[in-house]
Amino acid sequence: MSNRLLTVEHLSKSFPRRDGSRQEAVRDVSFQLEQGETLGIVGGSGSGKSTLARLVTRLIAPDAGRILLAGQDITRLKGRPLRQVQCRMQMVFQSPAGSFDPRQTLVHAVAEPLCCQGMPRRLAVGRARSLLEQCGLPADLADRRPGQVSGGQCQRAAIARALTIGPRLLVCDEATSALDATVQQQILDLLRQLRSQCGLAFLFICHDLAVVQQFCDRVLVLHGGRMVEDGPVAEVLAHPRNAYTRALIDAAW
Ligand SMILES: Nc1ncnc2c1ncn2[C@@H]1O[C@H](COP(=O)(O)OP(=O)(O)OP(=O)(O)O)[C@@H](O)[C@H]1O
Numbered sequence: 001m002s003n004r005l006l007t008v009e010h011l012s013k014s015f016p017r018r019d020g021s022r023q024e025a026v027r028d029v030s031f032q033l034e035q036g037e038t039l040g041i042v043g044g045s046g047s048g049k050s051t052l053a054r055l056v057t058r059l060i061a062p063d064a065g066r067i068l069l070a071g072q073d074i075t076r077l078k079g080r081p082l083r084q085v086q087c088r089m090q091m092v093f094q095s096p097a098g099s100f101d102p103r104q105t106l107v108h109a110v111a112e113p114l115c116c117q118g119m120p121r122r123l124a125v126g127r128a129r130s131l132l133e134q135c136g137l138p139a140d141l142a143d144r145r146p147g148q149v150s151g152g153q154c155q156r157a158a159i160a161r162a163l164t165i166g167p168r169l170l171v172c173d174e175a176t177s178a179l180d181a182t183v184q185q186q187i188l189d190l191l192r193q194l195r196s197q198c199g200l201a202f203l204f205i206c207h208d209l210a211v212v213q214q215f216c217d218r219v220l221v222l223h224g225g226r227m228v229e230d231g232p233v234a235e236v237l238a239h240p241r242n243a244y245t246r247a248l249i250d251a252a253w
């Protein structure tokens with residue numbers, strides 16, 4: 001049996017500009033991801049990283065190309081079937097506080113996806129507490145609101161919430177970029193632990209090549225919406241074939 005989790009073929013997406021022309025955000029991007037594998041996505045600001053993440057998780061629809069999740073073509077899914085496959089792909093963003101309701105306690109925010117699936121509230125809250133604990137959030141912080149914990153603690157809660165319905169793929173869009181170096185390492189350790197415990201695959205968008213080097217198996221370089229290079233991280237960083245990749249590496253080290 002194949003271990004292929006995700007296949008992306010010739011994906012393109014453009015957005016209308018004010019002057020009537022179109023901004024081609026993602027152009028003809030293809031890649032594959034195996035179960036449990038971590039693919040880094042790097043590139044400058046505006047290179048199409050977040051758009052690619054939003055296409056893969058089908059928060060937006062592509063203009064052209066195909067997305068297969070575990071062999072199922074999800075490119076044109078809508079409504080309930082789309083929501084069902086989206087449960088298997090969760091996103092974690094740069095600013096966790098922004099994706100929580102400021103009035104809701106962390107434990108209730110984490111329990112919510114379970115309640116939506118019909119789990120009785122008391123059970124859902126219990127499961128949320130144990131997920132928060134698994135993600136390293138001290139138990140007494142679970143009843144606080146997002147504004148009452150640190151950025152790193154809030155990111156732990158965001159990761160716990162992303163895990164509630166047992167995804168196979170976690171898409172992290174600069175998920176550690178807003179954190180200081182120590183907290184960033186703690187969150188990376190947590191993600192590593194989840195990767196080995198749950199066999200999660202990652203699309204890991206990150207502008208920090210040193211982080212990509214230590215966390216990812218492979219890396220894909222985007223420039224102007226195009227994939228200019230991809231391959232095993234060590235190989236791409238040691239022997240970049242593309243001039244833009246070389247410039248990125250030179251700027252980082
Ligand atoms: N909803 C949208 N409407 C119009 N243009 C958009 C939209 N989303 C993205 N774009 C444009 O598409 C291009 C790619 O944007 P995207 O957010 O994917 O870049 P990015 O690589 O994530 O950048 P950053 O590192 O700054 O987050 C940019 O030129 C952006 O302005």
Ligand SMILES: [Mg+2]
Pocket residue numbers: 049050051173
């Ligand atoms: Mg982005």
